[in-house]
Amino acid sequence: MVSDTCPVAHSLLLVDDEPRIRRVLRLALEDEGYQVAEAANGYDALAALRREPPDVVLLDLMLPDRDGFTVCREIRRSSDVPVIMVTARTDSHDVVAGLEAGADDYVTKPLVAKELSARIRALLRRVEPANARQPDLLVVGDLTIDVPGAEVTRGDTVLPLTRTEFKLLAELAGAEGRVLSREQLLSKVWGYGYFGDSRIVDVHVRRLRLKIEHDPASPKHLVTARGLGYRLVS
Amino acid sequence: MVAYGLLALGLSSVLALVTWGVVSNYLTEQRESSAMVETADNAAAFHYGLFGAPQPCRPVREQAECGSPTPDPDVSVMDLLTSLPSTDAAASMVWYNDTWYSLTGTPSDLPADLVETVRNGTAAHRQLTVGGQHVLAVGVPMKQPGEAFFEWHPLASLDHTLQTLKITLVTAAIVAALIGLAVGRLASTLALRPLAALTRVADAVARGQLDARLQAEKDRDLGGLARSFNQTAADLERRVAADARFAGDVSHELRTPLMTMLNSMQLIQNHRTELPGAVREPVELLGDDLDRFRRLVIDLLEISRDDGGDQGSREIVRIADLVRAAADAAAGREVTTVAPEAEGLTLQADKRRLERVIANLVENAEDHAGGCKGVGVEAGGLGVIITVDDAGPGIAPEDRERIFERFGRGETSGRGRGVGLGLAIVARHVQWHHGSIQVTSRPTGGARFVVELPAKSGQVTGPAR
Numbered sequence: 001m002v003s004d005t006c007p008v009a010h011s012l013l014l015v016d017d018e019p020r021i022r023r024v025l026r027l028a029l030e031d032e033g034y035q036v037a038e039a040a041n042g043y044d045a046l047a048a049l050r051r052e053p054p055d056v057v058l059l060d061l062m063l064p065d066r067d068g069f070t071v072c073r074e075i076r077r078s079s080d081v082p083v084i085m086v087t088a089r090t091d092s093h094d095v096v097a098g099l100e101a102g103a104d105d106y107v108t109k110p111l112v113a114k115e116l117s118a119r120i121r122a123l124l125r126r127v128e129p130a131n132a133r134q135p136d137l138l139v140v141g142d143l144t145i146d147v148p149g150a151e152v153t154r155g156d157t158v159l160p161l162t163r164t165e166f167k168l169l170a171e172l173a174g175a176e177g178r179v180l181s182r183e184q185l186l187s188k189v190w191g192y193g194y195f196g197d198s199r200i201v202d203v204h205v206r207r208l209r210l211k212i213e214h215d216p217a218s219p220k221h222l223v224t225a226r227g228l229g230y231r232l233v234s
Numbered sequence: 235m236v237a238y239g240l241l242a243l244g245l246s247s248v249l250a251l252v253t254w255g256v257v258s259n260y261l262t263e264q265r266e267s268s269a270m271v272e273t274a275d276n277a278a279a280f281h282y283g284l285f286g287a288p289q290p291c292r293p294v295r296e297q298a299e300c301g302s303p304t305p306d307p308d309v310s311v312m313d314l315l316t317s318l319p320s321t322d323a324a325a326s327m328v329w330y331n332d333t334w335y336s337l338t339g340t341p342s343d344l345p346a347d348l349v350e351t352v353r354n355g356t357a358a359h360r361q362l363t364v365g366g367q368h369v370l371a372v373g374v375p376m377k378q379p380g381e382a383f384f385e386w387h388p389l390a391s392l393d394h395t396l397q398t399l400k401i402t403l404v405t406a407a408i409v410a411a412l413i414g415l416a417v418g419r420l421a422s423t424l425a426l427r428p429l430a431a432l433t434r435v436a437d438a439v440a441r442g443q444l445d446a447r448l449q450a451e452k453d454r455d456l457g458g459l460a461r462s463f464n465q466t467a468a469d470l471e472r473r474v475a476a477d478a479r480f481a482g483d484v485s486h487e488l489r490t491p492l493m494t495m496l497n498s499m500q501l502i503q504n505h506r507t508e509l510p511g512a513v514r515e516p517v518e519l520l521g522d523d524l525d526r527f528r529r530l531v532i533d534l535l536e537i538s539r540d541d542g543g544d545q546g547s548r549e550i551v552r553i554a555d556l557v558r559a560a561a562d563a564a565a566g567r568e569v570t571t572v573a574p575e576a577e578g579l580t581l582q583a584d585k586r587r588l589e590r591v592i593a594n595l596v597e598n599a600e601d602h603a604g605g606c607k608g609v610g611v612e613a614g615g616l617g618v619i620i621t622v623d624d625a626g627p628g629i630a631p632e633d634r635e636r637i638f639e640r641f642g643r644g645e646t647s648g649r650g651r652g653v654g655l656g657l658a659i660v661a662r663h664v665q666w667h668h669g670s671i672q673v674t675s676r677p678t679g680g681a682r683f684v685v686e687l688p689a690k691s692g693q694v695t696g697p698a699r
Contacts, residue, residue, distance in 0.1 A: 020494050028497040031504055088489060110493045110528060112500050194559035195589050198549060227550060 010124060011035040013054040015045040015071070016086070017064050025058075028113030034120070040064075042071040049075060056120050057083045061098060069101040076102035080162040082123040086111070099203035104164040105190060106200075122191030123164065138173040141221050141234045143212060145173050152212070164189065165208050168201075172222065172232035181229035205230055238422070242414020243407065250403040258396050266359055266370060269323075269387040273372040274357070276318050277383035280328060281376050283314040311335045323385040324369060329353065330381050339364075344371060344384060352382040361389065368393055428456045432463065444471040482538035488531050499524050533655035536590065537640070537662070546584035546666070553581045553618050553689050554611050560592035561609040561622075565600060573612035579689040581618070587663040592620070594656040595683050599624035607680060616669060617689035621682055628681045634673050660685075 012034050016022050019040070026036040037054060039045035042063050049057070057075065061068035072083055085103040087094050095106055105119055138145040144153045150166050152159045161169065171188045172180060180188075186196035189204075205224075209216040222232055315326055315337045325339025329349070334341040341349075343364045351358045352373035359372040369386040376383055428450050438446035447467060448460040499521050502509070509517060554572040561570045581588075592609070599606040603626025610621040629637060638661040641654060660683075664671045669687040676682045 018490055021490060024494045024497040028501050031501050088486065109489045110496060110531065112493075112496045114500060193563075194555065195585055197586070199547060 009033060009035045010055040010120070011037065011052075012120070013037050013039060013045065013048055013057045015039045015042070015058065015063070015068075016060040017041060017062065018060075021060075025113060025116075029116065032113055032117045034117075042066045042068075042074075045071055046074055049079065049081070053079065053081060055082070056123060057081055058086055058116070059083055059103070060086045060088070061094065062088055069097055072098065072101040072103055076162075080160060082163055084116070084119055084123065095197065096199055096203060099200060100206075102162075102207070104162060106197075118191070125191070138170070139234075140173050140232055143221070145170060154212075159211050161208070161211060165204060165211065168204055168208060169212070169222075169232070172230060175231065177231060177233055179225040179229045179231045184229065201230075236415075236418075238418020239411055239415030242418070243411035246407040246410035246414075250407045254400065254403055257399060261392060261395060265387075265389065265392045266372075269370050269372050269385075270357065270359060270374070272323060272387070273383065273385045274374045276323070276326060276385060277374045277376055279318055280314055280383055283317070284309055284311070284330075285377075312337070324367070324388050325386050327384040328376075328382070329384075330376075332380075339386060341384070344373075348373060349382065349384075352384070353380055355379065362386070428453055428460075432456070432459070435467075436463070439467050439470070444474055478538050481534055485531050485534040485538060489535075492528060492531055495524055496528060530654060533659060536659055537655055546587060548582045548584055550580050551583045551585055551588070552577075553579050553583075553620075553687065556583070556585065556588055557592055557609060557611050557620055560589045561596050561606075564593040564596035565606050565609075569596065569606050570609045570611065573610070575613045576611045576618055578691045579613060579618045580691065581667070581687055581689040583667060583687075584663075587666060591660050591663045591685065592622075594660045595622040595685075598656055599626070599683075602626065603681060607676075615686035618687050620685040620687070622685075623676055623680060623682050625680045628675050628679065629673050637673065638671070 010033075012029060014022055014025055014029070014036055015038075016025070017040055022038045022040070026038060029036050037048055037052065039048050042065050045057070045059070045063075048054075059068050059072060059075075063071065068085060072085065075081065075083060082105075083103045085098040085106045086109060087098065087106055088109045098106055104123055107116060107119055136147050138147065142154050143159075145151075146153070147170055150163070152161055152166065152169060167189050168185065171185060182198040182201040183194065183196070185201045186192040186198060190196060190200060205222060206216075209219050209222050212221060213219045221234070222230060225231055311328065311330060312335060315328065315335060318326060325337065327334060327336040327339055327341045327344070329341075343362070345360065345362070348358055348360055348371065352375055355375045357372075357374045359370055362369055362371050364371075364386065368389045370389055371384065371386045373382055373384040375381070431450060432448060435446045435448050444467065447464045448456075450456045450460040451464065453460065499517075502517055503521060506514065506517070554577050558570045558572065562568050596606050596609065599622055603624035605625050607623040607625050608621075609623075610619075612619050612621075638657050640658045661671055664685055664687070667687055669685060671683065671685045674682050674684060
């Protein structure tokens with residue numbers, strides 16, 4: 001799997017305080033066909049992000065100056081760049097906290113570049129229409145979803161959705177009111193098989209509600225079908 | 235508690251028996267002696283009636299004249315018997331001048347030896363049953379040798395008294411035993427309550443709930459025991475936590491070099507064709523062992539994560555789907571057979587943990603036991619029974635517990651079987667789901683791992699896949 005299998009070389013920002021990890025991951029990811037920039041701490045990461053926005057950020061949660069959650073929240077304040085957090089800590093609590101901070105996905109150490117590459121590709125995959133007959137423009141309530149343009153507008157305002165949030169919304173809209181199970185969403189949006197972590201879906205649904213619902217505490221559009229999954233209604 | 239009751243019953247029975255012995259003896263003796271006195275009085279009165287009042291006896295040298303008084307010829311024996319003062323005697327009989335005289339009663343009812351004894355000059359008595367009545371027969375000799383006076387006295391009232399006594403004593407013994415039981419129960423509950431608490435807490439600690447503590451530290455009698463027990467439990471908890479932390483820290487530290495090695499190896503393998511022929515095989519060896527090393531570190535992390543009290547996440551899953559997904563992926567082919575009635579079974583599960591259970595069992599069969607011969611899902615047992623069959627030599631009965639321990643290798647089983655942490659993780663995760671696991675033999679050879687989980691038919695997270 002060398003660079004020429006990837007038509008466009010995507011750029012990654014690798015944030016990890018361990019020089020050997022940065023070095024080997026850069027080598028392996030470059031071999032997978034990515035362009036890799038490095039940052040050793042949160043400050044450098046934010047600076048690099050401003051200087052040259054990457055396609056994906058790989059963010060280690062244990063950083064010397066500030067923890068990965070804080071860095072992730074700061075990234076989210078200015079950017080909707082996809083963030084994959086790399087956790088060494090395996091407590092389930094960390095995973096949820098990282099997702100709440102705005103990460104799109106997570107991987108656990110020890111990881112190999114191949115697995116990481118699969119996750120990156122899943123995040124970068126362009127949103128494809130959920131079914132072929134689906135129109136380019138979907139309307140749900142007062143929301144207008146421009147599928148090819150990857151944009152959601154309410155009136156004249158463009159809602160600031162991350163790529164993952166947009167894809168989640170588009171999949172739910174494409175289901176035309178039918179319930180999608182968390183497993184179906186994991187598979188369609190994140191490219192996971194049966195054993196994907198369904199908490200990723202739950203946290204993203206919560207975040208999406210904060211952006212599209214008038215009252216996120218009692219959602220009217222993105223509703224939970226108890227024990228079954230989620231659906232989007234007008 | 236039952237012992238208290240038995241003790242009380244025993245004691246009160248002994249007391250009742252002794253009382254019975256003493257009182258019944260005393261009453262019988264009283265009755266007998268009073269009957270003797272009465273009979274002797276009647277005998278004397280009869281004698282006076284026949285012979286007149288006794289003359290004052292002359293001095294010894296003239297005794298011959300005093301010897302045999304002559305009977306009063308005008309007196310009839312039967313009249314005399316009738317005129318005897320009425321007593322409670324039921325019958326009076328007299329042997330006089332070689333003839334029986336009797337007012338009531340039949341002299342033939344008297345035992346011959348009793349009559350003989352009395353006629354020979356000795357007073358005697360005996361209990362008899364005459365005409366269905368319990369009586370005391372009393373005989374006294376009269377002044378003339380060979381003559382005797384007999385009476386019998388009914389014993390009904392004595393019998394009645396003794397019967398009442400018997401009932402009273404038996405009732406008292408039973409009541410005492412019941413009171414003993416009640417007191418014993420009360421006393422043992424009070425005395426044993428702290429011990430029951432100790433047993434409960436010790437049980438909890440033995441089952442692995444290391445933070446269980448005794449509350450009785452201020453108890454006067456058990457305070458010392460409670461304090462040292464709690465101390466021991468606290469030490470144990472600290473040690474186990476330190477062990478877990480150590481394993482966690484070690485594997486954590488191993489992660490960074492492992493990541494460097496794994497990614498370097500992947501790079502090398504991506505460029506395998508560019509390698510000189512001489513190093514290809516060593517690189518392959520290195521790659522294989524690196525993979526095993528990675529597996530070991532991941533397992534260590536998994537175990538220390540559990541020791542660290544990771545709560546995991548529960549969701550309702552359709553067990554057949556989960557087993558199919560995990561087993562078929564681990565085996566790299568379709569190995570799962572689901573019984574129709576097991577299709578709808580669901581379970582509150584941590585998917586990640588349950589995936590490890592199935593994957594570890596299947597990988598164990600594939601790597602160490604001649605390949606996986608099938609994974610079955612059927613309803614039964616705790617809810618669902620999952621079986622994983624292999625084609626290996628089977629597990630000797632004495633090793634069937636040990637293989638689930640950390641690094642537990644069967645002594646007599648095939649090499650490599652159960653090495654490492656895979657089965658220990660399986661056992662833990664099954665326990666986490668309140669299930670059970672055991673290993674048995676297949677009739678056709680090979681081992682069968684049987685996992686039971688508390689599944690039920692119910693709502694599912696999503697449509698069947």
